[in-house]
Amino acid sequence: xxxxxxxISRVLISAEDIREKIQETGAMISxxxxxxxxxxxxxxxxxxxxxxxxxxxxSIPCEIDFMSVKSYSGDRSTGKVGIVLDLKKxxxxxxxxxxxxxxxxxxxxxxxxxMLRERNPLSLSVVTLxxxxxxxxxxxxxxxSLFRIPNVFVVGYGMDCDEQFRELPYVAEYRP
Numbered sequence: 001x002x003x004x005x006x007x008i009s010r011v012l013i014s015a016e017d018i019r020e021k022i023q024e025t026g027a028m029i030s031x032x033x034x035x036x037x038x039x040x041x042x043x044x045x046x047x048x049x050x051x052x053x054x055x056x057x058x059s060i061p062c063e064i065d066f067m068s069v070k071s072y073s074g075d076r077s078t079g080k081v082g083i084v085l086d087l088k089k090x091x092x093x094x095x096x097x098x099x100x101x102x103x104x105x106x107x108x109x110x111x112x113x114x115m116l117r118e119r120n121p122l123s124l125s126v127v128t129l130x131x132x133x134x135x136x137x138x139x140x141x142x143x144x145s146l147f148r149i150p151n152v153f154v155v156g157y158g159m160d161c162d163e164q165f166r167e168l169p170y171v172a173e174y175r176p
Contacts, residue, residue, distance in 0.1 A: 037094045038097065065089045081108050092122075096121040103142050155172055
C-alpha cells in the first residue's frame, strides 16, 4: 500500500485542536498527580505521538514504559488482543496512566487495563485521544477522552492503515 492522500476523505480533528486539548489534559493530570509517583504507559504503536506530546504537556515528573498490543489487521479489528511487548517495570509503586490512541470496541483496553490492575498499581486510569463509543462491544469506558468521533476509520497523528499515514499531524477519515 502506498501513502496515497486520495484515501483521506476529510480532516476530523486539526493539529491545533489536538494541541489545545493535550495542553488542557496535561494540566489536569499534573494537578491530579502532583507529588505522586506517575508512570505513563504508552500503548504502541498508534499512541506514540500522543504519548510524547502529552508527556511534554505535564509540569510534573513521570516515568514512561511501553506495551505493544495487536488487535487490528489493516482497517479491521480482529476481536482478539495479543500482547506483543510487555512492560519492563514493576508497576506496584506507581499511579499508572495508560495512554491509548483510540478506544472503539473497548476490547483491547478492557483486556490491557484488567491485566495491569492484577499487578496492583497504586491507581490505574486510561486516557485516550479518540473515543468511538458507538462501536463498543464491551462495557469499557476510558477515564479521559480528548475527542469523541463517529464510527469512521481514522488515520494520522500516529494512527495508521497498514503502517501508512502515521505522520499526518491531524486525525483524518480514511476511505479505501
